Amino acid sequence: MRSKVKPILIIMIIILAVFLAGKYVLNSLVGDMCGNDILQKVTSSNGEKVAYNFRRDCGATTSPSPQLSILNKGENLPNKSGNTFRSDKEFSIRWLI
Template sequence: MDMPKKILYSWLFWGLVFIVCMFKACTFISEGMCSNAIYSQAFSPNGEFKAVAFSRDCGATTSFSTHVSLLHSNDNLANEAGNTFISKGSATLVNPSLAWHSNSNLRITFSNQGKVFKANKEYSGNVAVSYSENGS
């Protein structure tokens, strides 16, 4: 291989390595800036699943949001966004109420603070989720 191609491929290789490393670093830093504070949790009647309501704070440039994640009962809440429900406003304002009506049916009641970003109707094909706003 002639010298100019070696130099070009070397720059391309190291440039790609640099881009990948920067992407990983930015992802790590942004995830580390967020924190979750558990507001409440409720276990399914048979104890297989739990619903966890929590406030998520990702620093000064974003507002608080309320999340609900459905998890297997022995799993811990990860430092990530909710997998079932996300709404604008802290959990003390949104006031989510988690009620299991059966092993496979969860109802989330909340005070709408202006924007619901996620409201999944099922979890893992095993749990149906329904919603209602306080006062509705």
């Protein structure tokens, strides 16, 4: 019984290693297919926060999505989804205070 388990375990480890290596290579070659296009950048009245109104586009399989991220002063908008609001319609932003 023990002699059958060892080859199966080795095969499973090899399959896992090939999968992880393939995923790494594809990610390195293709990278992130999404991108953010900043539509509006508004700094808060005290200057500590920045609101980014942007459109996130992930290619032909999805429609662009208007989103909002609020970040600390000095932070750049990352190539990620908005951290505050996502919409299916365009909008504009302003600070109330």
